[in-house]
Amino acid sequence: QVQLVESGGGLVQAGGSLRLSCAASGLTFSNYAMGWFRQAPGKEREFVAAISWPRGSADYADSVKGRFTISRDNAKNTVYLQMNSLKPEDTAVYYCAARRALVARQYDYWGQGTQVTVSS
Secondary structure: OOEEEEEOOEEEEOOOOEEEEEEEEOOOHHHEEEEEEEEOOOOOOEEEEEEOOOOOOEEEOOOOOOOEEEEEEHHHOEEEEEEOOOOHHHOEEEEEEEEEOOOOOOOOEEOOOEEEEEEO
């Protein structure tokens, strides 16, 4: 059974930082590309960042490029999202997702999400 569990969300002031973690289990982590998505109230889910494997290349939404960094630690089966210079518009539930690297075009597994609230 594949499980993705996000953690690290919380309340932070604008300009602050948070690091989200997503611990994966029930899968061979190195076989998966990992992504972060977010959904704000009344808005559609949107892509935030992704990291591939085995190359480990990262992609970011334009709205977070230069502020957020996605990384992964395959030894810990964990993907991270370092969020710096946070803005109120970053407020959302952040979801971790996984897809089979090289073969899958869509994300097949999703976590329950962690709330990030950025106050002004």
